[in-house]
Amino acid sequence: MIDINKIRKDFPILNRKINGNRLIYFDNAATSQTPSVVVEEIANYYYNYNSNIHRGVHSLSQEATEAYEKSRKIIQSNFNAKYNHEIIFTSGSTHGINLVASGYAHLLKKGDEIILSAMEHHSNIVPWQMLCEKTGAKLKVAPMNSDGVLIMEEYNKMCNKNTKLVVISHVSNALGTINPIKSILSIAHSNNAVVLIDGAQAAPHIKIDVQDLDIDFYVVSGHKLMGPTGVGVLYGKEKLLKLLPPYQGGGEMIDQVTFEKTTYAGLPHKFEAGTPNIAGGIAMGKAVEYINEIGYEAIAQYENTLLRYATSELLKIEGLKIYGESENKTAVISFNIKSIHPYDIGTILDKLGIAVRTGHHCAQPIMDFFEIPGTIRVSFSFYNTKEEIDFMVNSIKRAKSMLG
Amino acid sequence: MIDINKIRKDFPILNRKINGNRLIYFDNAATSQTPSVVVEEIANYYYNYNSNIHRGVHSLSQEATEAYEKSRKIIQSNFNAKYNHEIIFTSGSTHGINLVASGYAHLLKKGDEIILSAMEHHSNIVPWQMLCEKTGAKLKVAPMNSDGVLIMEEYNKMCNKNTKLVVISHVSNALGTINPIKSILSIAHSNNAVVLIDGAQAAPHIKIDVQDLDIDFYVVSGHKLMGPTGVGVLYGKEKLLKLLPPYQGGGEMIDQVTFEKTTYAGLPHKFEAGTPNIAGGIAMGKAVEYINEIGYEAIAQYENTLLRYATSELLKIEGLKIYGESENKTAVISFNIKSIHPYDIGTILDKLGIAVRTGHHCAQPIMDFFEIPGTIRVSFSFYNTKEEIDFMVNSIKRAKSMLG
Amino acid sequence: MKKIEIIQKEIIDEFNLFDDWMQRYEYMIDLGKSIPTIDPKNKNDKNIINGCQSKVWVHAELKENKVLYTADSDAIITKGIIALLLRVFSNQHPRDILLADTSFIDKIGLKEHLSPTRANGLLSMVKQLKMYAVAYQTQVK
Amino acid sequence: MKKIEIIQKEIIDEFNLFDDWMQRYEYMIDLGKSIPTIDPKNKNDKNIINGCQSKVWVHAELKENKVLYTADSDAIITKGIIALLLRVFSNQHPRDILLADTSFIDKIGLKEHLSPTRANGLLSMVKQLKMYAVAYQTQVK
Numbered sequence A, B: 001m002i003d004i005n006k007i008r009k010d011f012p013i014l015n016r017k018i019n020g021n022r023l024i025y026f027d028n029a030a031t032s033q034t035p036s037v038v039v040e041e042i043a044n045y046y047y048n049y050n051s052n053i054h055r056g057v058h059s060l061s062q063e064a065t066e067a068y069e070k071s072r073k074i075i076q077s078n079f080n081a082k083y084n085h086e087i088i089f090t091s092g093s094t095h096g097i098n099l100v101a102s103g104y105a106h107l108l109k110k111g112d113e114i115i116l117s118a119m120e121h122h123s124n125i126v127p128w129q130m131l132c133e134k135t136g137a138k139l140k141v142a143p144m145n146s147d148g149v150l151i152m153e154e155y156n157k158m159c160n161k162n163t164k165l166v167v168i169s170h171v172s173n174a175l176g177t178i179n180p181i182k183s184i185l186s187i188a189h190s191n192n193a194v195v196l197i198d199g200a201q202a203a204p205h206i207k208i209d210v211q212d213l214d215i216d217f218y219v220v221s222g223h224k225l226m227g228p229t230g231v232g233v234l235y236g237k238e239k240l241l242k243l244l245p246p247y248q249g250g251g252e253m254i255d256q257v258t259f260e261k262t263t264y265a266g267l268p269h270k271f272e273a274g275t276p277n278i279a280g281g282i283a284m285g286k287a288v289e290y291i292n293e294i295g296y297e298a299i300a301q302y303e304n305t306l307l308r309y310a311t312s313e314l315l316k317i318e319g320l321k322i323y324g325e326s327e328n329k330t331a332v333i334s335f336n337i338k339s340i341h342p343y344d345i346g347t348i349l350d351k352l353g354i355a356v357r358t359g360h361h362c363a364q365p366i367m368d369f370f371e372i373p374g375t376i377r378v379s380f381s382f383y384n385t386k387e388e389i390d391f392m393v394n395s396i397k398r399a400k401s402m403l404g
Numbered sequence C, D: 001m002k003k004i005e006i007i008q009k010e011i012i013d014e015f016n017l018f019d020d021w022m023q024r025y026e027y028m029i030d031l032g033k034s035i036p037t038i039d040p041k042n043k044n045d046k047n048i049i050n051g052c053q054s055k056v057w058v059h060a061e062l063k064e065n066k067v068l069y070t071a072d073s074d075a076i077i078t079k080g081i082i083a084l085l086l087r088v089f090s091n092q093h094p095r096d097i098l099l100a101d102t103s104f105i106d107k108i109g110l111k112e113h114l115s116p117t118r119a120n121g122l123l124s125m126v127k128q129l130k131m132y133a134v135a136y137q138t139q140v141k
C-alpha cells in the first residue's frame, strides 16, 4: 500500500508554485522527480568522499569506489543479473543503445536483418539506422494496430534466420503500451536473434528479472527511475558483452597501453572509459533502493488505479481521443481533443500549474501512423493523486472552452 | 589574492578526518573538490525545477532548459568561443575525445597521419589508436626529453602534408608540463592539420581563449574543474564540428525521423543525443563562475607558490627524484624515492590522512619512458596550503624511514 | 502609417486593461482566430519555420517601400502572438522594422513565448521578419 | 603442521600486542623484508597477478599432499600481507586451504588491503591460492 502523504514529503518539488498554482507534475515519462534521499546521497558524496574511483590507494578513493561498486550490486540485484559485471554504467538509455548498436557494426553484414517495432523512441531507431548504414543490414518494422498494440503474428512472419537483432521498447513512451517481451524474446531466440529491450519507460514501473525472462540486453535511464540525470545502465549477458568491442577508448577501460598496442580490460571496465558519473552512479543505486522500499507491486497497483481513473474521467470530455488503448499499459495517457493543437492545451495547463508533455514525444513514426502532429501526454507516478487528476480534467475542460 | 580561509570554507570535505587525521587532499589532478555552491546548485535543480529539457512547454521544462543553456553561455564566455553552439556538453574529456576521433573515421584514409605526444593520457591515446585501426591512418609519437618537455624541433620535422590531426594535452596529468600549444597550433595549421587539445588538466588552472589561440578542438572535464562528475565540454570550431557526423543517435539530435530516413538537427544538438546530464551541465556552469570569481590569475599565482615551495621542500629529501622538470608547470609533482614502491608511500601517507595518487596515472607510456612502474603524484589546488605541504613532507620522511 | 513605437504602446495599453492571464489569453486566442489569413499558396514548405511543437509560416512582400507580412501557425496561441507581431511589424518601412525590438511582448506578460528555448518557432519567426527587412532594405530608396 | 585456525589465532594475538597502526605497519614491513624469496625462475609472467598498482607473483607446488606456496611483490607492504597469507595457507592440505577464509586480515586491522576495489592484486592472489588448492585436491588421496 502506498502511503501517499508520506511519499509526497519525499519530493520537495511537489510544493513548488507555478504561476500561482501548486505544481501538478504529470510529465513523469519524460523525467521522474527525485526524492530527497537521492539528492542527499549526491550531496553526501561531494561533501564527504568525492574522489576519482578505481586505482586509488587513498581512503576517499576507496570509499568512492566501494560506494560506486555497491550501487552496481544494488542494480544487479534489482534486475537479478547473474554477475555484477553485466551491469554497465552509461550516461542513459540513449548511450546504452548506441553502445550496443555501435558494437554490432563488427558482427553484422549485408543481408542481415534488424527488426524494430513501429512504436520506438527515436533513441531506439536512429542508432539502428546508423548501424544499417554502416553494415548494409536491413531494418524491418514490426507493425502495430490502431490500439497501439503490436501485431504478434507479424513478428512470427518477419523473424527468420536472417534476423540478427530484435529491438523493442518494453513500454512505449508515447502510448504507454506494455509490449509482450516474453513472446518477442521467444520468437527471436528461436531464430537465434539477439534482443535489445529499451526499458527506459518500464524500469520505473515494472519489476524485471533478466535471468527469468532470458533477456539479452536491457537499457534504462536513471532520471526516469527517481535517480539523477546523466546516468543509466546497460544490462547485457556476459557472453554477449564479451563479443562487443569497446565503445570508447580511455582510462579505466584498458589493461596495458603502449603506442604500438593496447589491450583492453575485462567487463565492466571495457565499456566504462574515462571517469564515470560517480555521484550519479551512486545516487542511482539509492534511487533503486528507494523504489524497492515502496515496492514495485504497490507502485503498479497504485499507478494503475490512477490510470484507470484518469482514463475514464478524460473520456467524459467530448471530442477527446486517446491514442494507445492496450489492455496492458503503464500510467501514460496520450490524447487529443478534436482539432485543438496540443501546444495550445499544454500552454493553458501550464498556466494552471500542470506540467504535461505535448508534441511528438520523440516518436515521430507513431505520430505519422496516427496522422497527427502530436499529442498531449500525461504520465503518472506514485506520488500523484486523484485530486490532481480531477484538477487536470477540470483544467482541460477550461482550456477546451477557451480554445474551442 | 587568494583569501585561503574564506575559500576553505567553501569546501566542507576539507574538514573530513581520515584515520584520525584531518584530510589533506593532494589528488586534485584526478578530481578536484566541489565547492558548496556547486553542490547546492545541483540540489536546487532537483528540489525546484528538475525536468527534461528542450521541447517542453511547461514551466519546469522551460526553467531547466534556460538554466542549461545559460550554463552553456557561461562556458562559452569562459573559453571565449565565438558561438554558444560550439560548446558541446559531453560526459567528460574521454567522451569528447572519442566523439571527435570517431567522427574522423569518415575523414581520414590510409596514408594520413596523426601526431600525438609522448606524454598523453590513455584517454588521448586509445581513441586515436582505434581511429587508426579503422582508417589505416598512422600514429606518430612526438618525443619529449628527460625533463618531460616536448622536443619542438621534432614537431617541425614530423608535421607534413600527410598530417591530418595533431593531438596534444595542454597540461600533462602525470608530469604537470604545460605544453607550448601556441607553437604546436602554428606548426600544425601551417600544414593544414587540425589540432585537438586535451585540456582536462589545464582548464582548472589556465585561462583559455580559443579564438585568440585559434584552437580547433578543446576538451575538458567538469569533475576536474570544481564541477560535478559525469559532465564535460567539447569546444569545436563551428566549421569543423559541421564536418563531423553525429556520434550517437537518439532524441534531441534529430530533426525529422521516419523509418526510411532521418535528418539531423543543427549544432550543438547533433552531438547531444538523449537526455543529457542536466543537473551536471547546470552545475558545471556554476563551477566555472566560481573559478572566475576567484580569478584565474590569482589561482595561478597562488598555486605556483605552492608548487615552488613543495618542489624545494621535497627535493631536500635524500633520494627523491622528480619526474617532469619543465619551467612551465601546473602545480603537479610526480616523484619517486629511491627504489621504494609508490604504493607503499601512498599507503603510509593515507594512514596519515594525505590523499596522493600513486601508479601510472593512466599514462603508461610516460612510465615506460622513464622506466619506472609508477610515481607518487601530488597535485595542488587553490584550497591547499603550505602547512599541508609541510605536513606531507614530514610524513614522506616518516614513510621513507619506515620503508627504507 | 503609425510608427512602430506607437503601435507597441497601444498594445501595452490594451493589455493593461486585463486583470489576469485568463483574459490576456482569451484575447490572444481571439486575435489568433481573426488573424488575416495567409494566401494558401504562400503556406508552403519554403515559408515554414519548424518550431518542433507548432509550425509557423511567414510570407513577406514589398509594397510601396513597406514590408507586408502574412503569417500563420497551426497552434492558436502562437497565432495570437503572430497577430500582435504583424500588427507591429507589417506595413512598415524596412529600416524601422530593423530598428524595432520585441520587448513589448515582455511588457504584456507574454515573455515566455519568445524565449529562445520555447519550441514554438516564434523567435525564429521574429528573426525571419528581420531577415526579410534586411533583404528588402536594399530595394527601397 | 599446525591447523589453519590455530595459525590465524596466533597472528591475531600477535597483532593485538600493537598499540597503533604504525607498529602494525612496521611489523608488516619487517615481514615483507623477511619473506622467503620465490625462486627467480618462478617469478615469471605466467605467475604474475596484475594489480595495476603493485604486482604479485605466486607459485605453488604439491609436496606430500600439502601445497607449498611461494610469492613475491614489488611493494613491501603488499609483501608483508603476502607473508601473513603464506604463513596461514602454505604447507597445508588442499582441502583445508579451500575451507579457510581470510577474515583474520580483517581482525588485525588490515581489511582495506583485501578490498575488491584495492588495486594491489592481493584479492586476486587469494583467489589464485584457492585455485591451486582446487587443482591439487584432485591429485591427493
Ligand SMILES: Cc1ncc(COP(=O)(O)O)c(C=O)c1O
Pocket: A251, A273, A274, A275, A276, B029, B030, B092, B093, B094, B095, B121, B123, B124, B169, B171, B172, B173, B198, B200, B201, B221, B223, B362
Ligand atoms: C590529461 C587528461 N586527459 C584526459 C583525462 C580523462 O578525463 P575524464 O576521465 O574526465 O574523461 C584526464 C583525466 O584523468 C587527464 O588527466
Ligand SMILES: Cc1ncc(COP(=O)(O)O)c(C=O)c1O
Pocket: A029, A030, A092, A093, A094, A095, A121, A123, A124, A169, A171, A172, A173, A198, A200, A201, A221, A362, B251, B273, B274, B275, B276
Ligand atoms: C522509450 C524510451 N527510450 C529511450 C529514451 C531515451 O532515454 P534518455 O533520453 O534518458 O537517453 C526514452 C526517453 O525519453 C524513452 O522514453
